[in-house]
Amino acid sequence: MAASIQTQIRLPLAVAFKVVLQGFRVRFGRSIVTVLGVALGIAFLMSILTGQVIKEGVAGEQAQRNETTRMFNFLIAEAGLPRGIVLGIAELGPLSIVEQRLLDMIAAAQFQQMQRGGAAGAGATALLVIGDGTLTRTRMDVLVQDARHRLVFTTRTGQASVAPSEGKLVLLARALRADEVEKAAIEQRKTSFRNAWIVAIALFVTVIGITNSLLMSVTERFREIGTMKCLGALSRFVRQMFLIESALVGFVGALGGAVLGALFATAAYAVTYGGGLVRQSLDVPQLLLAFGLCVVVGTGLAIVAALYPARFASRMLPAHALRSDI
Amino acid sequence: MIDKARLAALFRAPAADSCPCVIRAVDVKKVYRMGGTETHALRGASLDVHRGEYLSLMGPSGSGKTTLFNAIGGLSKPTSGKVYIDQVDVAQLDQVELAWLRCRKIGYIFQSYHLIRVMTCLENVTLSMSFAGMESDEAREKGIFLLKLVGLGERVLHKPGELSGGQQQRVAIARALANSPDIVLADEPTANLDSVTGAEIIELLARLRDELGVTIITATHDLKMLKRSDRVCWMDDGRIEKIAPPSEINFQTDEFDEH
Numbered sequence: 001m002a003a004s005i006q007t008q009i010r011l012p013l014a015v016a017f018k019v020v021l022q023g024f025r026v027r028f029g030r031s032i033v034t035v036l037g038v039a040l041g042i043a044f045l046m047s048i049l050t051g052q053v054i055k056e057g058v059a060g061e062q063a064q065r066n067e068t069t070r071m072f073n074f075l076i077a078e079a080g081l082p083r084g085i086v087l088g089i090a091e092l093g094p095l096s097i098v099e100q101r102l103l104d105m106i107a108a109a110q111f112q113q114m115q116r117g118g119a120a121g122a123g124a125t126a127l128l129v130i131g132d133g134t135l136t137r138t139r140m141d142v143l144v145q146d147a148r149h150r151l152v153f154t155t156r157t158g159q160a161s162v163a164p165s166e167g168k169l170v171l172l173a174r175a176l177r178a179d180e181v182e183k184a185a186i187e188q189r190k191t192s193f194r195n196a197w198i199v200a201i202a203l204f205v206t207v208i209g210i211t212n213s214l215l216m217s218v219t220e221r222f223r224e225i226g227t228m229k230c231l232g233a234l235s236r237f238v239r240q241m242f243l244i245e246s247a248l249v250g251f252v253g254a255l256g257g258a259v260l261g262a263l264f265a266t267a268a269y270a271v272t273y274g275g276g277l278v279r280q281s282l283d284v285p286q287l288l289l290a291f292g293l294c295v296v297v298g299t300g301l302a303i304v305a306a307l308y309p310a311r312f313a314s315r316m317l318p319a320h321a322l323r324s325d326i
Numbered sequence: 327m328i329d330k331a332r333l334a335a336l337f338r339a340p341a342a343d344s345c346p347c348v349i350r351a352v353d354v355k356k357v358y359r360m361g362g363t364e365t366h367a368l369r370g371a372s373l374d375v376h377r378g379e380y381l382s383l384m385g386p387s388g389s390g391k392t393t394l395f396n397a398i399g400g401l402s403k404p405t406s407g408k409v410y411i412d413q414v415d416v417a418q419l420d421q422v423e424l425a426w427l428r429c430r431k432i433g434y435i436f437q438s439y440h441l442i443r444v445m446t447c448l449e450n451v452t453l454s455m456s457f458a459g460m461e462s463d464e465a466r467e468k469g470i471f472l473l474k475l476v477g478l479g480e481r482v483l484h485k486p487g488e489l490s491g492g493q494q495q496r497v498a499i500a501r502a503l504a505n506s507p508d509i510v511l512a513d514e515p516t517a518n519l520d521s522v523t524g525a526e527i528i529e530l531l532a533r534l535r536d537e538l539g540v541t542i543i544t545a546t547h548d549l550k551m552l553k554r555s556d557r558v559c560w561m562d563d564g565r566i567e568k569i570a571p572p573s574e575i576n577f578q579t580d581e582f583d584e585h
């Protein structure tokens with residue numbers, strides 16, 4: 001007897017699952033409507049998250065393009081037009097994207113001569129120091145030794161700890177001023193607060209929708225639940241049934257909604273910014289993270305929405321539930 | 327979660343040996359309150375049911391038969407009075423123990439069947455077996471056996487909505503026997519059956535009693551059923567008027583004529 005009581009605890013989960021799937025088949029139309037409700041709420045959340053990812057990506061991309069152009073123009077303004085210039089390039093280490101692009105730009109501008117490596121400085125009009133690293137004073141002096149003009153550009157602060165003994169050191173990078181940084185942060189906070197507010201409302205509506213449809217489902221199944229309780233179903237079994245039902249609705253709805261929201265937002269931003277820019281700047285891992293978040297939030301909210309209906313159903317007295325049809 | 331020791335203690339056989347009563351109702355009253363009105367469905371019913379007995383309950387419509395069934399089957403709480411099943415006060419059982427009782431100890435046949443419409447006949451029958459923790463293959467086999475027993479071997483995979491009233495009633499009977507209960511509570515089990523099938527069901531219930539010692543309590547107006555039972559219990563207006571073996575009851579009197 002003890003063994004069979006043990007199994008009474010475990011087995012019904014599979015039964016609950018089966019009953020739930022059966023219920024979906026029977027009440028297909030309404031299940032679809034509930035799923036759509038979740039999908040809409042989650043699509044909204046996902047479109048806002050995707051929009052944020054795209055906007056950040058595009059903004060970053062544009063900032064990098066601007067920075068590159070600015071550096072290049074600065075370089076030319078200081079060193080002179082490409083035509084007459086021999087540019088020596090000293091690479092200290094791995095390049096940032098901006099540095100890479102600056103090099104591409106320089107290459108495209110066809111300076112008279114570009115030279116790299118140890119002899120980068122020989123007869124150079126100017127030296128460009130790029131990459132992650134620090135030049136020692138000795139190395140700097142060696143580089144500058146044979147140059148025609150002792151003009152050194154650096155792309156990062158800290159690349160050259162000291163200026164060459166003779167000549168001029170120019171820093172191309174421009175640090176943002178404190179007030180600029182603060183302004184951007186305030187702007188960011190304003191947008192995310194507004195977004196959070198709209199999303200919260202949308203999700204709240206979704207939760208109410210699920211709760212409502214589950215309560216309908218409970219009333220509709222009053223007799224069924226009562227019968228099951230008369231046959232020995234534990235309250236926990238009834239509760240599980242509704243939680244599983246809701247979690248499935250939430251999961252499917254959230255999956256659909258997340259795909260829908262991502263597609264919609266990407267299309268909308270592709271129209272405003274241009275498809276090429278969006279594609280180039282799209283942060284895919286960030287997008288996948290948002291997708292996962294949406295699925296978790298959708299399923300989680302659906303379970304929360306089911307708590308009250310499930311409790312309501314599980315507390316029903318069997319004899320009371322049986323009479324509801326007479 | 328479930329207190330095995332307590333359950334074992336509650337339903338151990340020795341207690342039963344000392345007293346032959348499997349069900350004992352003591353002055354059970356049930357009052358339904360709806361809005362301002364009170365309905366006294368049971369006005370103090372007392373009843374002892376012996377182990378392995380076949381008891382028939384009869385009485386006019388609204389006399390409280392279904393209410394009494396619900397009370398002694400642990401499906402509803404009486405307003406006052408006590409119900410003992412195997413010497414155990416049902417009011418003292420917690421939720422899990424009550425579920426265990428409904429699942430294993432008692433088989434119910436409801437007046438309006440209460441089959442689950444979205445499930446097939448087989449699933450209806452096997453549902454309480456899975457609540458009892460039976461493996462699904464074993465449950466399936468037993469379910470098919472029980473459905474064959476009530477003559478529905480061909481309809482195993484039909485939904486209740488596709489069956490006639492009598493066929494649904496037979497599914498309900500098969501379901502009541504799912505967990506081999508000690509007690510079968512049958513509320514008008516032959517009401518919708520033709521006389522041949524009705525007689526078969528009566529025979530089946532009698533056989534369960536004779537061969538397996540199952541205690542059977544039915545509400546019925548069926549003369550054949552009344553005559554087959556050990557005792558007949560006459561109810562009127564929430565009271566049990568008299569209990570007597572069928573041989574001592576004159577089925578020709580007026581009170582039987584009207585049904």
Ligand SMILES: Nc1ncnc2c1ncn2[C@@H]1O[C@H](COP(=O)(O)OP(=O)(O)OP(=O)(O)O)[C@@H](O)[C@H]1O
Binds near residue numbers: 366
């Ligand atoms: N849930 C309820 N709420 C209010 N009144 C109820 C309820 N259940 C039963 N009653 C009343 O209690 C009385 C007894 O009902 P019950 O169903 O026990 O009768 P019965 O003997 O089974 O009748 P029948 O032979 O028609 O099935 C009736 O007057 C009925 O109206």
Ligand SMILES: [Mg+2]
Binds near residue numbers: 391393
């Ligand atoms: Mg009745």
